[in-house]
Amino acid sequence: MKxxxxxxxxxxxxxxxxxxxxxxxxxxxTPSYGRDSYNKGHIKGAFYMDxxxxxxxxxxxxxxxxxxxxxxxxxxxxxxxxIGNDTIVVxxxxxxxxxxxxxxxxxxxxxxxxVYILNGGIKKWIERNYPLTKDIPNKNKKExxxxxxxxxxxxxxxxxxxxxxxxVAILDSRSNERYKGEVEPIDKVAGHIPGAKNYxxxxxxxNDELKENEKLKNHFKDLEKYKEVIxxxxxxxxxxxxxxxxxxxxxxxxxxxxxxxxxxxxxxNEIAIGEK
Numbered sequence: 001m002k003x004x005x006x007x008x009x010x011x012x013x014x015x016x017x018x019x020x021x022x023x024x025x026x027x028x029x030t031p032s033y034g035r036d037s038y039n040k041g042h043i044k045g046a047f048y049m050d051x052x053x054x055x056x057x058x059x060x061x062x063x064x065x066x067x068x069x070x071x072x073x074x075x076x077x078x079x080x081x082x083i084g085n086d087t088i089v090v091x092x093x094x095x096x097x098x099x100x101x102x103x104x105x106x107x108x109x110x111x112x113x114x115v116y117i118l119n120g121g122i123k124k125w126i127e128r129n130y131p132l133t134k135d136i137p138n139k140n141k142k143e144x145x146x147x148x149x150x151x152x153x154x155x156x157x158x159x160x161x162x163x164x165x166x167x168v169a170i171l172d173s174r175s176n177e178r179y180k181g182e183v184e185p186i187d188k189v190a191g192h193i194p195g196a197k198n199y200x201x202x203x204x205x206x207n208d209e210l211k212e213n214e215k216l217k218n219h220f221k222d223l224e225k226y227k228e229v230i231x232x233x234x235x236x237x238x239x240x241x242x243x244x245x246x247x248x249x250x251x252x253x254x255x256x257x258x259x260x261x262x263x264x265x266x267x268x269n270e271i272a273i274g275e276k
Contacts, residue, residue, distance in 0.1 A: 003104070003244055004119040004210060005090055011130055013088075014044055020083050020139065022091045024099035025122070026051035028186070028237075034099070041132035043092065043125060047081045051237070055102050062156075062265045064258035065186075065235035066102075074106070075144055082139025088114045095121030095208035098201070101240035105255060111147030117244070120209045152243075154230045154254040156262055160269065162228070163195045169226040171253070173201040173233035173242045174260065181273040186234055189264040191271040193232070197222075201238040204245040216249045223251060232256035232263075 013019055023046040027033035031052055038048040049055055054077060056066035083089055089107060093099035100117045107115040118125070126132070162168045172192050177183045179198040184190035192198070203219060204211055211219070223229055229251060233239035236257040246253045256262075263269050 001119065001210065001213075001248060003116060003248060005116045006119055007124050007128055007130065010043070010090055010118055010125075011128075016088065018086070019045070019088045019090065020081055021046040022081070022089065022100075022103055023048045023093075023122075024051070024055070024091050024103045025093045026099045037094075039134065041134060043122060044131065044133050044135070045137045046092075047137060049077075049103060051099060051102070055099075055106065062258070062262060064260075064262035064265070066237055066261075068106070068109075068257060071110070071146060075110070075146060078107075079141050079144050080139075082142050083112075084142030084144055085112065086114065087142065088116070090116050090118055092118035092121045092125075095123040096202070096205065096241075097121065097210065097244070098238045098241055101244045102237050105152070105240040105243060109149055109152060110144075111149055112144075123208055151252075152254055154256045156256070156258060156266065156269075159193065159230055159232075159256050159263070162230070163193060167227040169223055169229045170196040170256075171199050171223075171229060171231045171239075171242055172196040172260070173199060173231060173239045175200055178234070180275060181271075187261050187264060189271060191273045192260070193263055194270050194272040194276070196232075196272075199242055201233065201241040204241060210245060210248065213249050216245050220246060220249065220251060229253035230256050232259040235259050235261045 023038050023042050025034040025037045057069040091100040091103045172179050179192045181191035231239045231242045231253050236259045243255050
């Protein structure tokens with residue numbers, strides 16, 4: 001797997017001076033969960049990044065519930081963690097990889113290549129009886145130069161203009177019930193972007209790890225005929241999991257970062273209900 005490392009690899013390389021570990025645990029319903037979990041125990045050398053405070057910016061009229069953080073502020077935060085352009089970075093969460101994938105995607109967007117996700121997360125780490133610590137790490141500050149990769153991000157107007165093209169696939173990563181508009185526990189409007197295909201993000205996981213490539217290829221086999229794939233979810237978090245899984249099997253895609261919560265912020269945008 002080109003974007004993931006095993007718990008064994010991390011345990012063997014944990015003292016590498018050029019390695020920075022980032023704890024990305026979160027719970028949308030309980031904002032304090034990630035920080036509380038980190039304080040109770042984390043992997044040695046891990047810094048903590050909060051979903052709302054570090055991995056997302058100020059919510060405005062448009063842009064969705066989790067817009068990008070201010071990139072200069074984010075840049076300074078990762079520099080203070082010792083992340084430079086050549087630093088090896090490993091992100092983890094509880095194992096569902098949504099939080100870690102969000103951080104991974106942001107670093108990819110900023111042009112960083114040596115960023116990986118701990119397959120199985122801290123749950124697998126604990127299952128293997130590897131140690132945890134409460135110590136807060138300290139690293140020498142490094143310089144990080146931003147080189148934005150605009151090829152992996154999509155915006156509302158692009159989605160709106162291209163959603164009906166036969167060569168473009170729009171992937172909705174939310175649960176099927178939310179996709180069909182049967183329930184909507186978070187956003188003010190239920191339904192989906194017309195023409196979007198439903199690929200629930202959790203279906204790329206198996207036993208709290210990313211599925212093997214052959215299973216991923218089978219899962220996404222219907223996408224091979226499309227020239228462009230745009231992935232979204234509710235607010236740009238779990239969509240990163242599908243983006244990661246697609247990248248694993250060589251299917252390039254873009255993330256509609258604002259996702260459904262941005263789409264519905266425009267009154268004129270169409271909304272579909274059911275399987276259509």
